Amino acid sequence: MLSSSSPSRPFIIPVFLPHAGCPHQCVFCNQKVITHATDSLPSNLEIISFIHAWLKYRTPGRSSVQIAFFGGNFLGIELPEIIRFLSIARQFVLDGSVDSIRFSTRPDTITPSHLELLAGFPVSTIEIGAQSMNDTVLELCQRGHTVLDTIQAVHLVQDSGYTVGMQMMTGLPGSDTGVDISSGLRIADLHPDFVRIYPTVVLDHSLLARWYRAGRYTPMPLSESVSLVKQLYLIFHEARISVIRMGLQVSTDMGSAAMILAGPLHPAFGHLVMAEIYRDKALETLKRHHECGDRIWLGVHPRRISVMRGLKNENIRYLSEQLCSTHITVEAWPQLSEHQIAWRLVSDIRQAEGYCDVFE
Ligand code: SF4
Numbered sequence: 001m002l003s004s005s006s007p008s009r010p011f012i013i014p015v016f017l018p019h020a021g022c023p024h025q026c027v028f029c030n031q032k033v034i035t036h037a038t039d040s041l042p043s044n045l046e047i048i049s050f051i052h053a054w055l056k057y058r059t060p061g062r063s064s065v066q067i068a069f070f071g072g073n074f075l076g077i078e079l080p081e082i083i084r085f086l087s088i089a090r091q092f093v094l095d096g097s098v099d100s101i102r103f104s105t106r107p108d109t110i111t112p113s114h115l116e117l118l119a120g121f122p123v124s125t126i127e128i129g130a131q132s133m134n135d136t137v138l139e140l141c142q143r144g145h146t147v148l149d150t151i152q153a154v155h156l157v158q159d160s161g162y163t164v165g166m167q168m169m170t171g172l173p174g175s176d177t178g179v180d181i182s183s184g185l186r187i188a189d190l191h192p193d194f195v196r197i198y199p200t201v202v203l204d205h206s207l208l209a210r211w212y213r214a215g216r217y218t219p220m221p222l223s224e225s226v227s228l229v230k231q232l233y234l235i236f237h238e239a240r241i242s243v244i245r246m247g248l249q250v251s252t253d254m255g256s257a258a259m260i261l262a263g264p265l266h267p268a269f270g271h272l273v274m275a276e277i278y279r280d281k282a283l284e285t286l287k288r289h290h291e292c293g294d295r296i297w298l299g300v301h302p303r304r305i306s307v308m309r310g311l312k313n314e315n316i317r318y319l320s321e322q323l324c325s326t327h328i329t330v331e332a333w334p335q336l337s338e339h340q341i342a343w344r345l346v347s348d349i350r351q352a353e354g355y356c357d358v359f360e
Helices: 031-035 044-055 079-094 112-118 135-140 147-159 177-189 207-213 222-238 269-289 302-309 311-322
Strands: 011-016 065-070 100-105 123-131 163-170 194-199 242-246 260-262 295-300 328-332 340-346 351-357
Touching (some): 044 079, 079 100, 100 163, 112 147, 123 147, 163 222, 207 260, 222 242, 222 269, 269 311, 269 340, 295 302, 302 311, 302 328, 311 328
Parallel strands (some): 011 065, 065 100, 163 194, 194 242, 295 328
Antiparallel strands (some): 340 351
16 A cells, blocks of 8 residues: 555565564564464575565566565574575576565664675665654563664664665554554654554464453554554655555465454455545545535546445445435546545535545
């Protein structure tokens, strides 16, 4: 789910290194559940065949191809192993099949010496797992780093010229809507190139799972979480920061109740957020012009029909109730931009129409 300011997405080859380099397990985490992987680090042969297999699925129209080391704390891995992984990836860059390398890592592993090491490899993007910009929340989550570590890490990476991504989580222990919004604002102030927003879910075999079972932690309900992530999306959009993901990616197995115990998990989380943004804008605009009983036409770009209607027509139901109209039609208007909504109100005695921009 990209914001309007984002460039076209790279084709990413995700090499998962679950828990590799993690000093311990953060309370909410269990990367083995997320990636279905085991403890041992993959061999050279395994990585090379994996990358070759993914390269066959490269989709046209992507700006570049990147090998991504995800799922652990990349710069926390033993130095010879970091060099082994980067060297394998570099071979693909040298032979022209891949453009660059990216990885995710904890803020406290970003040091001048690590950055010096990276300079010898074609790394373009570093994703920093900030999770929260509140020290109390970080402590409760047993992250083992502070907000100051995150700020310093972002500056170091930016000063070295890398593309910087930041990952944040919502609904963590000790957090609430206000704390998460203020985390979002602090992240926006750091001007990363992109962010990912992950609402906290309770993964089995995590410490959070024990807290949840003991009644010490209650996850945020889905509707509240969608509304919170919507506010964060708007903050980042306003700051011209791309939001490249909202919600945990659901694989078939992750949907199993045995692995996800509770929390705001939804296969189309990002869609729910965008639908609320379009719904709010339509309501705000129509309220200024409409009279009870008007028939309402909304026009949006063909690619925005589903977010305007909402999942299972939820937006239509909501607008119908709020605007006391039993007739709401959503039509595809290809001449509009993806962020415009055209509207027309008709009654037996009058007609009004106009346009609005969803993000104005
Ligand atoms: S959240 Fe990141 S640093 Fe913490 S245990 Fe999971 S992979 Fe490791």
